[in-house]
Each structure stands twice: as C-alpha cells, then as structure tokens.
Amino acid sequence: MFEFSNAVEGLMLLFTWQVMAAITVGFLLGFLVGAVPGFNDSNLMAIMLPLTIYLDPMIAIVGMSSLYFAAQAAGAIPAILINIPGTGGAAATTIEGYPMAQKGQAGYALGLSHGASFVGAAVGALASLMIAPALGLFALRFGPAEMFLLGVFGLTIVGALAGKDLLKAGIAILLGLLVSLVGADPSTAFERGTFGILSLSDGISLMAIILGLFGLPELIDLVKRTSVSGQSEVSDRELNSNLHRGFFDAFKYKGALAVSSAVGLVVGIVPGAGAAISSFVSYGMAKQMSRNPQNYGKGEPEGLVAAECANNATACAAIVPLLTLGLPGSGSTTVMLAALILHGIRPGPQFFAQFQVEAFTIFWSFFVSAILIAVVGCWISRYTRRLVYVRGYILVPTVLLLLFLGAYATKFSTFDLAVVAAFGALGIAMRVLRYPIPAFLLAFILGPILEANYLRATRIGGLDIFIQSGISQFLIVLSVLSLVIPGLWLLRQRRPSLQHG
Amino acid sequence: MSVSIHFLTKLAFPLLICVFALGYRASIEEAPRAARLFPDGLLSILILACVVQAARSIYLQWSKGEGEGPELTLNAAQIMVLAAMVAFYPAVLLFGFGLPSLAFLFCVSLLCGATYRQALLVTIIAAAALYGFVRLSGFALPLY
Numbered sequence: 001m002f003e004f005s006n007a008v009e010g011l012m013l014l015f016t017w018q019v020m021a022a023i024t025v026g027f028l029l030g031f032l033v034g035a036v037p038g039f040n041d042s043n044l045m046a047i048m049l050p051l052t053i054y055l056d057p058m059i060a061i062v063g064m065s066s067l068y069f070a071a072q073a074a075g076a077i078p079a080i081l082i083n084i085p086g087t088g089g090a091a092a093t094t095i096e097g098y099p100m101a102q103k104g105q106a107g108y109a110l111g112l113s114h115g116a117s118f119v120g121a122a123v124g125a126l127a128s129l130m131i132a133p134a135l136g137l138f139a140l141r142f143g144p145a146e147m148f149l150l151g152v153f154g155l156t157i158v159g160a161l162a163g164k165d166l167l168k169a170g171i172a173i174l175l176g177l178l179v180s181l182v183g184a185d186p187s188t189a190f191e192r193g194t195f196g197i198l199s200l201s202d203g204i205s206l207m208a209i210i211l212g213l214f215g216l217p218e219l220i221d222l223v224k225r226t227s228v229s230g231q232s233e234v235s236d237r238e239l240n241s242n243l244h245r246g247f248f249d250a251f252k253y254k255g256a257l258a259v260s261s262a263v264g265l266v267v268g269i270v271p272g273a274g275a276a277i278s279s280f281v282s283y284g285m286a287k288q289m290s291r292n293p294q295n296y297g298k299g300e301p302e303g304l305v306a307a308e309c310a311n312n313a314t315a316c317a318a319i320v321p322l323l324t325l326g327l328p329g330s331g332s333t334t335v336m337l338a339a340l341i342l343h344g345i346r347p348g349p350q351f352f353a354q355f356q357v358e359a360f361t362i363f364w365s366f367f368v369s370a371i372l373i374a375v376v377g378c379w380i381s382r383y384t385r386r387l388v389y390v391r392g393y394i395l396v397p398t399v400l401l402l403l404f405l406g407a408y409a410t411k412f413s414t415f416d417l418a419v420v421a422a423f424g425a426l427g428i429a430m431r432v433l434r435y436p437i438p439a440f441l442l443a444f445i446l447g448p449i450l451e452a453n454y455l456r457a458t459r460i461g462g463l464d465i466f467i468q469s470g471i472s473q474f475l476i477v478l479s480v481l482s483l484v485i486p487g488l489w490l491l492r493q494r495r496p497s498l499q500h501g
Numbered sequence: 502m503s504v505s506i507h508f509l510t511k512l513a514f515p516l517l518i519c520v521f522a523l524g525y526r527a528s529i530e531e532a533p534r535a536a537r538l539f540p541d542g543l544l545s546i547l548i549l550a551c552v553v554q555a556a557r558s559i560y561l562q563w564s565k566g567e568g569e570g571p572e573l574t575l576n577a578a579q580i581m582v583l584a585a586m587v588a589f590y591p592a593v594l595l596f597g598f599g600l601p602s603l604a605f606l607f608c609v610s611l612l613c614g615a616t617y618r619q620a621l622l623v624t625i626i627a628a629a630a631l632y633g634f635v636r637l638s639g640f641a642l643p644l645y
Contacts, residue, residue, distance in 0.1 A: 167554055174547040175518055178525060178540060185536035192532065192540060193525040216586070223579045223613055393615035396582075397606045398627050404589060405598075405631075405642070417590040424586060428575075433514055451539040 007129075010360025014368065018059050023365055026063035027372045030070025031380055034087065035077040042331030042438070044071050046214040047399060049207060049339055050406025057343035058358050062365045064339050065319065068332055069121055069369040072275065072315045073377055076113035076308055081106055087332075089275025089311030092283045096307070099299035110381050111246020112301050116257065116308035118374040119250070123261040124268065124316025125366030131269065131317075132363060135324040136352025144457040145465045147349070149475035151446045151453070154327040155439070156482045166487060168435045176440035179204060180447025187455075199415040206338055207410040209444060212423025214335070215403045217431045220424075222392050243378050249301070256286045256306040264310035268317025275311035275318075282310035312373075316366050323347045323359055326449075331438040337445055342410075346449075511558045515551035522547050578612045585609055597645040603628055 013019060033044050048067060052060035075087030080097035093113060100109040142150065155173050182193040183203030194200040251257070260282035267278035286306035287296045296303050319336070321327045326348030328334040340347050345355065352359055407416045430437050457465050466472055526544050529537050575583075585608050592601035606627050610620035635642050 167550060167557070171515065171518065171547065171550050171554060174543055174550060175521075177543050178522070178547065181540050181543075185532070188533045188536045190529075190532045190536040192529050192536060195524060195528065220575075220579050220582060223582050224576060391615075393610045393613035393619060394623055396613045397609035397623060400582075400586070400609060401602055401606060401627065401631075408598075408642070414590065414593055417593060421586045421590060425583065428583075429510070429514055432575075433511060435514075454539055455535065 006356040007360045009357045011364050013058075013357060013361045014062075014364045018056070019062055019361065019365070020368070022055070022059040022063035023066040023368050024372070026066030027070040027369060027376065028380070030067035031074045031377065034071030034074030042335050043214045043218045045332055045335040045339070046210040047403060047406070049210060049335070049342070050402075050409050052339065053207075053342070053410060057340075057345055058361065060343055061340060061345070061358075062362060064336060065362055065365060066369045066372075068336060069312070069315055069366065069373070070377075071332075072312055073114065073117040073121070073308075073373045075311075076117070077110065077381060080109045080113065087275070087311075089279050089314065090308075091276050092279035092307035092311075093304060095283065095297060096300050096303040099297070100301070100304065103299050105242065105299065107240065107242035108246040108249075109299075109301075109304060111243040111248075111378065112250045112304050113246075113308045114243075114373060114377045114381065115247040115250025116253075116260075116305040117312045117377070118247075118370055119257050120261055120264055120309035120312030120314075121316055121366065121370035121373055124265060124313040125363065125370055127265050127313075128316050128320050128366065129360075129363045132320045132324055132359065133352065133356075135320060136349075136356075136359070139324050139349035140353060141471060142349045143469070144453040144460065146469065146471045146475065148450055148453040148457055149466065149472050149479070150325060150327065151450045153475050153479045153482065154325075155443055155446065156479045157327075165434065166483065168433075169439050172430065172435045172437070172440040173443040176443025177447040177450070179209075179440075180444040181451065186448075186452075199413065204419060205407070205410055205413070205416050206342060206445070208407045208416040208419035209423050210335060210338055210441065211403050211407050212420040213427040213430075213437050213441060214331070215399075216420065216424030217427040217437075219396050219400055219403075220428055222396050240382060243381060247374070247378055250305050253302050253305045255289065256282075256302050257309050259285055259289070260306045260309035261313045264313025265317045267310075268314035269320055275314040278314040279307040279311040282306045319362070319366075323362070324352055325349065326351070328442060331441075334438050334442050334445070338441070341445060508558065508562050512555055515554040515558075519548055519551040519555075522551070578614075581612050582609055585612075597643045599645045602631065 029048060030044070033048070045064065045068060048064070052064060055063070072087055072089055075085055075090035076093045076097065079085040079090040079093040080101050083094050083098040085091045085094055097109045097113065100106065178193065180203075182200055184191050184201050191201055260278075263282045263285065264275075264278045267281065268275075283303050283306050286302055287293050290296065290300070290302060292300070318328075318333050322333045322337060324347075326337070326346070328337045337347060345351070404417055404420060407420045408414065410416065427437060429435075430440065461468065467476065522544050525540070529540060585605055589601055589605055592604070603624055606624040607620050610623045611617070615623065
C-alpha cells in the first residue's frame with residue numbers, strides 16, 4: 001500500500017551525506033565520461049559498475065542513476081562540438097547542435113542543451129514520482145504465470161526494437177537464456193552446460209558478461225582511431241561568454257519544452273522505446289509546429305531544445321517500468337537492472353511493496369540530478385569538453401585494464417578474466433554481424449526468473465494457467481503485437497525500395 | 502563469384518552457436534526432468550533458428566551476392582589488442598597481476614598509436630595509480 005510517510009522518509013534519506021555524495025560523484029563521473037564520444041551510456045555504466053560493488057546497495061543505485069542522467073545530458077557535448085552523439089539519445093541533437101557550433105555558437109548551443117535537459121529531467125522526475133506508486137500497486141497482482149509472460153513480453157519488446165532482424169534478435173535472446181542457465185540447477189544441483197569446467201558450476205558472472213559484451217567492443221572500436229575526435233577545438237572565449245545565456249534562453253521555447261516533455265514521458269514509460277525515438281519524434285514535432293521550419297537543419301535552437309528535453313524526460317520515465325515491472329527498455333536500463341541484481345535487489349512487482357522508501361529516494365534523487373545538470377553541468381562543460389579530444393592511446397589501455405580489474409573484483413576469480421575476453425569476442429562478433437547485444441543481456445538476466453516462474457506456474461495449473469487471467473491474456477496480446485508491428489513496419493519500409501529497384 | 506571472409510563469418514556464427522547448443526544438449530541428457538524441461542525447449546528452437554539463419558546467409562550470398570561488403574573491418578592493431586586480451590588471463594595465472602598489467606598497458610598503448618615514450622609514460626602513470634590504490638585500499642589484488 002502506498003503511504004505518504006514513505007515518500008517523506010525517502011526524501012529524508014536523500015539528505016544523508018552518503019547519498020548526496022553518491023549522487024554528486026555519480027553525476028561528475030557520468031558527465032566526465034559521457035562527454036567522451038565512442039562510449040554510449042550503457043557501455044559507460046557497464047564500465048563504471050565494478051566501482052559500486054563495495055557500496056551500500058541504496059547508495060550504489062542512487063549513484064548509478066545519477067551517472068545515467070549525467071551521461072544523458074553530457075551526450076550533447078560531443079554531439080554539438082564534433083557531430084558525434086555521446087549517447088543514443090543525443091543523435092537528434094547533432095542535427096541542430098553541430099551547425100550551431102560551425103556558426104561559432106558552440107557555447108550557446110551547449111547552454112541551450114543543458115537548459116532543456118534540466119527541464120526534461122525535472123518534469124520526468126515529477127511524473128515518475130506520481131506514476132510509479134500506482135504502477136507498483138497494480139504489479140502486485142502478478143502471479144508466476146503473469147511474471148513469466150511479463151518476462152517474455154520484455155524479451156519480445158527489446159528483441160523487436162533492438163534490431164531490424166527479428167531472427168537475429170531471436171537467436172541472441174535464446175543464446176542469452178541458455179547461457180544464463182549454465183551452472184548447477186538450483187532445484188536438483190545438476191550441472192548444465194559446464195562442459196566439465198569447475199569454475200562454471202556457480203554460473204557465469206553477470207559483471208564479467210556486461211564488461212565483455214558492452215565494454216570490450218567499444219574499446220576495440222576506439223583502437224581504430226588514433227584520437228577520439230580528429231577535429232579542432234572551439235574557442236574558450238565564445239564558449240564561456242555564451243554558455244549561461246544559452247541556458248536561460250532555453251526557457252523561452254515553452255511550447256517545444258512542453259510537447260517534448262510529454263513525448264519523452266510517454267515514450268519512456270513504454271518499455272522498449274528509448275531516448276533516441278523520443279528525441280527524434282519531439283524534434284519532428286517541433287519542426288512541424290515551428291513558424292520557421294526552413295531553418296531546421298541549419299542550426300535552429302528550438303530543434304535542439306526539443307531533442308534534448310525529450311531525451312532527458314525519457315531517461316527519467318524509463319526507470320518507472322524498470323523498478324515496478326522489472327522491464328528494462330534499453331541497453332542502459334538493462335545495465336541498471338543488472339546493477340540492481342548485483343546488489344541483491346530484484347526489481348519487479350514486489351519491489352515497490354518491499355522497498356517503498358528506497359524507491360522514493362531513487363525518484364527524489366532524480367530531482368537532485370536535474371538540479372546538478374543546471375548548476376554543475378554548465379560550469380563543468382567548460383572542462384569536460386576537452387575530453388572530447390582525448391587521445392585513444394591513453395583511454396583504451398587504461399580503461400581496458402580497469403575493465404579486467406573490475407571483472408576480477410566481483411568474485412576475486414581470475415577465471416572471470418577469461419570470461420571477459422570470451423564475451424568480448426562474442427560481443428565484437430555480435431556487433432559486426434548485427435545481433436542485438438542488449439537482447440542477449442536481458443535474456444541472460446531474465447533466464448533464471450523465467451525458468452523458475454515457468455516451472456512454478458506449470459506445477460500449479462499446467463499450461464492452461466498461462467491463458468487464465470486477464471493480465472496473462474493482455475500480456476500475450478502485447479507480446480504478439482510487439483513482434484508483429486515491427487515486422488509489418490519493416491515490410492512496409494522494404495516495399496517502396498523493392499518497387500523502386 | 503568470390504566467397505568473402507564476411508560471408509564465411511556470417512555463416513560460421515550461427516553454426517558455432519549450433520555446435521554450442523548441441524554440446525549443451527549432450528550435457529543435460531541425463532539430467533532430471535526439472536533441470537531439463539526449460540533448456541530442452543530453448544535448445545530445439547535455437548538450433549532451428551541457427552539453421553534457418555545459416556541457410557538464409559547462403560541464399561543471400563548466392564542470389565544477391567550479399568556478404569561481400571567490407572563490413573568486417575578489424576584492422577591489424579585491433580586483432581593484436583584482442584590477442585593481448587586473450588593472453589592476459591594465462592599471464593595473470595603465471596605471474597600475478599603486476600607484470601602482465603604493465604606489459605598490457607605498454608603494448609596496447611603502442612597499438613593505439615602512441616610513440617615509445619608516450620606508451621612508457623602512460624604505463625608508468627597507470628601503474629603508479631594502480632599500485633597506490635592497492636596499497637591504500639587494501640584491495641586483494643595479487644600483484645605478483
């Protein structure tokens with residue numbers, strides 16, 4: 001049951017020095033590393049994950065969510081300065097941001113993006129705080145059959161949206177599920193898929209898999225380039241003088257901010273849709289509603305504001321289905337789910353009932369992150385922008401070594417070094433051959449839950465139990481739709497090109 | 502029509518997964534029903550999906566010539582870094598973390614385009630930071 005006192009207690013917990021320190025450190029790390037192009041937010045979070053292992057779970061999760069928001073906001077820095085989005089959500093930012101930088105308005109564009117990010121994050125935080133308790137209470141009605149179908153729905157959504165190729169997504173999901181079942185079976189202790197390797201009896205370390213799949217391919221990709229960016233730096237004078245002016249000017253675009261916040265929230269709450277979708281949709285809507293659509297693509301501030309506001313609102317809202325239903329909708333929220341599980345917290349229907357105070361603290365922390373984007377973001381942008389030009393020969397070896405040490409630190413097992421290398425190779429192959437990596441990771445996380453709930457449900461009521469309740473039927477329909485709709489959309493896209501051919 | 506490395510990789514990947522799946526199936530043949538029920542179904546679908554994917558790659562190669570594109574572009578430096586990563590595990594088993602970490606930092610730095618002097622500088626700074634961290638935090642890292 002939702003209690004107002006828990007919300008207040010959650011707020012009080014926020015003001016302990018440990019939590020505030022975690023938010024600040026997470027924010028600074030996220031902002032610093034988020035500004036480095038080549039690292040997307042999920043890879044960045046995966047690499048940072050080992051640093052949180054020894055922290056109190058609450059502090060670690062708040063720090064990780066702060067890092068996640070900061071990375072979203074900082075993704076605009078390389079998008080504006082060198083036309084490479086720091087995160088997927090900042091892809092639409094490049095359309096207007098980079099032309100502005102080319103016109104000598106880089107500082108102004110950065111200020112605008114931080115102002116819009118602040119509004120998006122604040123609106124997203126407020127909405128999440130109001131929606132999450134209701135969704136959490138509803139989720140309590142879920143039994144084993146519903147939980148199994150919810151997991152299946154999560155997999156279909158991430159699989160369908162992660163790649164254009166449903167068959168490849170299916171293979172990635174099935175492989176992830178199988179790999180998650182490697183090790184001793186929890187009910188019978190029979191070893192499955194260990195191939196006689198003793199170190200695999202406990203299963204494969206989630207941390208090693210995350211670091212291998214997400215971190216290594218990104219770093220190997222960076223080896224190609226001698227520097228992360230090959231472009232010249234913008235002038236300090238322009239940047240310093242226009243950054244604050246840009247921040248306050250963002251509030252002038254009230255219409256774009258309102259529409260983008262709403263779009264960002266709706267897209268964020270739908271599991272599977274991500275910040276990239278919301279920012280492009282908002283950008284398109286801003287262009288349609290604009291009096292000067294001909295200026296779009298040439299450095300129009302309104303377009304930049306719309307894209308940045310939407311992606312930050314989505315980032316906040318995406319945490320709601322993650323915490324209440326256990327459904328991550330993107331690569332970064334999948335890593336967030338992994339972070340929660342590594343700290344012994346299993347998000348899902350029971351989460352809001354068991355950890356209501358902690359859940360509120362997480363949502364309140366979003367407000368602090370929004371304020372930090374406004375206050376610290378503008379100030380620190382002057383320095384973090386230099387990271388855009390950092391040399392690959394410094395970044396790659398040091399981060400690679402940190403990655404190996406992070407994998408080792410989880411279980412103090414040298415075998416995990418081999419696991420990281422093996423899954424790094426798998427990640428590179430999947431990336432080159434375009435198999436969706438987030439779908440594999442989500443399947444790996446959900447595998448044991450799916451198996452346990454499947455066995456529990458079939459013991460209670462056979463296979464019929466999966467179609468008995470209204471929620472189950474609704475989830476089956478949603479799962480089918482999430483597979484059919486992208487398929488139809490792809491067919492529709494291919495048809496004109498075939499006709500053209 | 503030439504057969505490219507890219508096509509072979511596209512073909513090899515699902516087939517390798519198939520081999521893994523068959524090995525997995527062999528490992529659970531004698532398992533109790535509760536331990537076998539869920540993975541058994543998954544394995545059948547996975548093997549089928551991989552066969553379909555491999556067949557599709559062959560069809561696309563023969564009918565449209567797809568797979569000859571230069572999508573697989575790992576350069577020599579990237580392959581060397583991958584080799585260094587693979588060698589890191591046995592090196593740690595033999596010598597502890599200290600020496601292999603230094604060698605790893607130096608080699609990868611060189612492969613990323615650093616001069617000898619720059620690579621040495623990166624190695625010294627990173628090694629000093631790592632050593633300082635281990636000493637100060639009491640982190641149980643076997644350096645040698």
